[in-house]
Amino acid sequence: MTPPLEWYLIFSAALFTIGLVGVLVRRHVLIIFMSVELMLNACNVALVAFGRHLDTLTGQNFVVFVITVAAAEAAVGLGIILSLAHHKDTVDVGEMDILKQ
Amino acid sequence: MQVKFPDVNLLALWPVIALVVTALVLLVVVVVRPRLEGAFYALLTLAGLAVALVLTLIQAGSTPISTFAGTWRTDDFAVFFTLVILAASILAVFLSEDWLRLHNVGQPEFYTVLLCGTVGMITSVSATDVMTLFLGIELMSVPTYLLTGFAKHERTSNEGAMKYFLLGAFSSAILLYGLVWAFGVTGSTNMDAIARFVANGGGESRPAILLALLLIITGLGFKVAAVPFHMWTPDAYQGAPTVVTAFMSVAGKAAAFGALVRLLTQAFPGLSGDWGPVLVVLSVITMLLGNIVAIVQNDVKRMLAYSAIGHTGFMLVGLSTWSPSNRFGAASVLFYAFMYVFMNMGAFGILAWLENHGGGTTLDHLDGLWSKAPAAATSLAVFLLGLMGFPLTAGLWTKVFVFQATAQAGYTWLGVLMLLISAVAAVFYLRVVVRMFMFEPKLAIASPSQPLMVIGLAVALIGTVGLFVLFTPVLEFAERAVGIGA
16 A cells, blocks of 8 residues: 555655755855755645646656756855865854854 | 657747857867957857847747747737846856956857856746756856956955855755745646646645745745845855946846746736735835945945835836736836836946956045046946836836836835835945046056947947837836736
8 A cells, every 4th residue: 555645744844944954044055055946846846746646747857957956056065065165164153254244 | 657748839939049169169269269369259249139129029929939848938918027137148258258368368268158147038938837947047157256256366256156155055955945846736837837726825735835934035035136035146246247247237137037027927916915915014124224234435446236125116116016917017017127227237337447457346446436527427327226226227217117017906005115225325326426527636546448338338328318218118018028018
């Protein structure tokens, strides 16, 4: 017997919440970025579960796009992090303070 | 499960194809001829954008084309926003060439990324499927992160890009989760199918639909820079190269508003009684915070960033009055986005011009600009008066039509509040004008020759003043695009 849809959705919601809280409370750029990835993967879990439940390929179809987007975001994001680290030897967002009023 | 190849009608995609081909040609040229003299790359990019603009104008007024299995629709709505986005991109190329040359930044790479972002923006306003919409939003955002960090030897640019990237990716994830729930509950990613499902309020799944809607508004709220999702805006706008700020504050905002209007009015029209009040609250706090914090800014670039937040608030006012029987609110948003291109690109363009002349963007730098560069001072004054909503500029009509939308929908108090806040906003716009015209100049400016930038600024100036007279066709097109009189 396969587990019911709700289990997957609760799992996905838990993952999403962990990611959300991670973005809001952590200060390390890479951890924040990882938390965002966690949120995207929570979306993927929900997509596959919904797709299976509705008996449609759309869910998995969507997942392929999300993974592609996440890869593009990672490439650009890590580039930006690297370029910043060249200037200032830190990855702590609390120390990024040139721009503020 | 049957899988069939979707119908493809490339007619709908010609403008996008023109842009992608130009971007690819630039990438090839950079390998073959990495450092060409002169404005070759800029002219090549402009040629591609001009072709796309002509192809879009041909599409205007013809029958809507729905293609790629109903995920993409080139209708009047998409054409209207495509024109706004292309106009902003063309102006951005005009304004950026001199900055790129003076700072020795890779021109072809810059234009390639700019064109990719433009394609993403066009995708997000043409999408009629939430999957395509998400892809469009991302294809817009990722190049914009890159453009923000393009001055890679300047720490402010790096820092702005970093903050923009982290919050942008975060908001994309929230938007995606909302779209996933909309798909899961309604069983389809197609906006028309979602609309049919929620037509009667959603029935048993109403709580889940409302959750999805809330997540979507939050996600797109970040992209349009609505308070309380605006924290990235001042830093990203101030840190980015000024020409990039001009581009993303206009084109990026137009595209995000296009996606928001399309989603709310086409996928969730049955819930306008639910999202309307949410947008009213967002618009009020956005107008207030944006315009009031702008008053205390000393850096004009940062001031304009807060002013951009304030304008998001004004546009949200228009959208919040939308209902299936009274669609004028959406038309006022489209009209606003069109006029905003010329005023805001112009204002940031003058700041970029000053920076290229060795000046800065603080109020001190602008002191007495009139005596040193009368044309620049006058132009900036016109752009700022436009943003203020002063008569004789297109800015007046943006405020008038948003007010008309509130009056028609019975939200007159909101319209009056908007006008009051506009009056407060006059404080910081006029302060810049006063300092330019009445103070003594403090700083000297060099004057490198910047032909392309002058053309771009002239176009923005003609647009700001000319559209005060010729606004009727734009308004009629905007009304047609949102389905008034159809």
